[in-house]
Amino acid sequence: MQAWQVHENGEPGEVMRLAEVARPVPGEGQVLLKVRAANINFPDALMCRGQYQVRPPLPFTPGLEICGETEDGRRVIANPVLPYGGFAEYAVADATALRDAPDALDDAEAAALHIGYQTGWFGLHRRAGLEAGETLLVHAAAGGVGSAAVQLGKAAGATVIGVVGGAAKVAVARELGCDVVIDRREQDVIAAVKDATGGRGADVIYDPVGGQAYAQSAKVVAFEGRIVIVGFAGGTIPSPALNHALVKNYSILGLHWGLYNTKNPKLVQHCHEQLTDLAARGAVKPLVSERVPLTGAADAVQRVADGVTTGRVAVLPVPQNGAAA
Known part of the structure; x- marks a missing residue:
């Protein structure tokens, strides 16, 4: 072969x-x-x-x-x-x-x-407890991991803000269903998120990028918000200022999806059933x-x-x- x-x-x-x-x-x-x-x-x-x-x-x-x-x-x-x-x-x-x-x-x-959508489901639902009506911010929203989170956020009834780099990816993020799309190459991400949320910030932030994206997340996360750390595609692993998380009352949540395959495989199957149902209904593709x-x-x-x-x-x-x- x-x-x-x-x-x-x-x-x-x-x-x-x-x-x-x-x-x-x-x-x-x-x-x-x-x-x-x-x-x-x-x-x-x-x-x-x-x-x-x-x-x-x-x-x-x-x-x-x-x-x-x-x-x-x-x-x-x-x-x-x-x-x-x-x-x-x-x-x-x-x-x-x-x-x-x-x-x-x-x-x-x-x-x-499989991987991208399972990661999104566990990150948004199991770890962050995303609720309908909340605002979800997704970094790299046009990528493989980000696009899954966008669709899952919309399916959960959230308002979704997508951050992308470049006009072509802006168009993709809009087609995916983002309510607001921010081009990090052309816009000030922090100012744009605050403007889109009336200064409140995002309830849940999904970050597969790290580096500068995480620094931006810490500045726009809402009171009692949750930042889900999925990966470091940007190449830099940030060092969070824990005093900042304390004074702003937000949570930093790690997600290693692969661990569930050994720690709780039944939950992985449950997630697959949920995703299969969403796909059958056309809620995710x-x-x-x-x-x-x-x-x-x-x-x-x-x-x-x-x-x-x-x-x-x-x-x-x-x-x-x-x-x-």
């Missing part, structure tokens, strides 16, 4: 190599899956660089979420077990962690409903901005790493809906 492999750490476009390799052999409790679609996540780039918290042994195949097909034809969502990731024709996953792919979504959309063949995976991962994509970019190892891969 064909699979992308990383033999040394570095930029994805430089270290990912497409090779002909043997199909992975499932271990005990694992299943072999034919990859129908694999979505690119920012951690794929971090793994290539050797900067992710999970460091699989070299060589490894990146690709953290897929829509796959079991040997008996079941269409499922899964997180491949590394080092046999999803940027390949076949991957391996734990049998107990398979989730049924929603009928309402195609393969690429189904794969995208993953934004898949690009669908590339397997041969284009390395270039696509590099573009995600460079922050020039919107929504999710899907890698299709096999033709989908009759289209040529």
Whole structure:
């Protein structure tokens, strides 16, 4: 089979190599899956660089979420077990962690409903307790993680403010349903948020960026607001001033979604059921901005790493809906 492999750490476009390799052999409790679609996540780039918290042994195949097909034809969502990731024709996953792919979504959309939407659901509902009528601020609102949070916030009845960088991403954020869109390249984010909220600020802030985005969040979070820390795509891990959180009465909440798979897997399944229902009702629909063949995976991962994509970019190892891969 064909699979992308990383033999040394570095930029994805430089270290990912497409090779002909043997199909992975499932271990005990694992299943072999034919990859129908694999979505690119920012951690794929971090793994290539050797900067992710999970460091699989070299060589490894990146690709953290897929829509796959079991040997008996079941269409499922899964997180491949590394080092046999999803940027390949076949991957391996734990049998107990398979989730049924929603009928309402195609393969690429189904794969995208997993990590980003699970993270959004846990962040907004489990950690922050977002309520209808509250104001949600989403950084990187046009990206894969941010776009999921925008849709989930709207589905929950929140007023959503999206922060993006550039006119093209402004248009995407508006299409996603943001009530207010702020272009951080053209506007003063702090002033714009205060203007949009009448000076009150945002009740919940969803931050997958870190760095300057977090600094802005601390200045525009409302009384008894909640800042959800999802990641540091901006490259800088902030050091919060805890005295500031004390005097303004706000909470800083961390979210590592992967922990729920071991600490509370039943809640992960419950979340999947909620997301499947939202997808069936049309309340959420993953934004898949690009669908590339397997041969284009390395270039696509590099573009995600460079922050020039919107929504999710899907890698299709096999033709989908009759289209040529």
